[in-house]
Amino acid sequence: MSSVQEVTWRMPAWIARELDLDTPLDGDDAKMAFTVALARRNIEHGGGPFGAAIVDAVTGLVLAVGANWVVEQRSSLLHAEIAAIAFAQARLGSHSLASGNYELFASSEPCVQCLGATVWSGARRLVCGASTGDAEAIGFDEGPRRDDWVAELERRGIQVVLGVRQADARAVLLAYQARGGAIYNGLYAAP
């Protein structure tokens, strides 16, 4: 077991095949519908029940997407928001999205890791579907997150909108649970 010189995250081939990445999206409802559809496709392809999309607020074009690929790509970091931020910044060739006006759509409210990643990403807006309660109801843990996290993001210049297409987003979580999908919560991982 020798040291690793590169870590590579891959965009699954089905993304370009099954999602329309080229048509501009208009309004929060359409952008969240796209993000929830991504989450649903991801569980059908064996991934976790979370999707994220980074959208140019001016043009409505999708800059990058991500989904929960923790188990598939063998990295606990690979939550949907982290993946979307990684691919978005790689596409821009910059460590910050703040050169544009980018929105992060997440099919569920962020865990503490992804909350932090959102702050540093340079995104100007975070829009969420399912609630923390919805994710907890199927066994996921958001980690040690501040109760006032929305106000803390807004204080840092990031607008937050919760509960967009919440019922649809929750339905993806329930579909994952019904399939018996793995729940990974760090040391308390399912065996």
Next chain:
Amino acid sequence: MSSVQEVTWRMPAWIARELDLDTPLDGDDAKMAFTVALARRNIEHGGGPFGAAIVDAVTGLVLAVGANWVVEQRSSLLHAEIAAIAFAQARLGSHSLASGNYELFASSEPCVQCLGATVWSGARRLVCGASTGDAEAIGFDEGPRRDDWVAELERRGIQVVLGVRQADARAVLLAYQARGGAIYNGLYAAP
């Protein structure tokens, strides 16, 4: 500007050249000295003033290292702890470090993103050098982190030790400030 199919993070070549990655480290003091030396080398190579190492608590061998490569590798995610976790899990070929007894050494206390990443990583122990106050004193922001984050990690089975070789770790932060190093805090980035 077309979609990106892969995101690759690279271990800089100087790491293997300038650090002894093969000799077991004995005790928190030696492990933190290694981690702080890594942070210091990183600023000399143009990176941020933060280092991290994941060490096998049983053998004292270093599993992986990371440093702040946000600007150099163009990703706001690439804090030291995130890099170390990414390379460690790639080396193990697993999304969890919980199959072993691994400790995460960080030259400074974690920001909110890296706190969350630590929880999901499967590491069993977090040892920090410089304090949050030390990092804030040179302009870095830990983000919206819970005040009781140490207790929250311990409640999740992760032992936390603060202030190991704190003066040495703080000295790296001050050296970075003295060189006029960039401070990146999301939307409030220095120009």
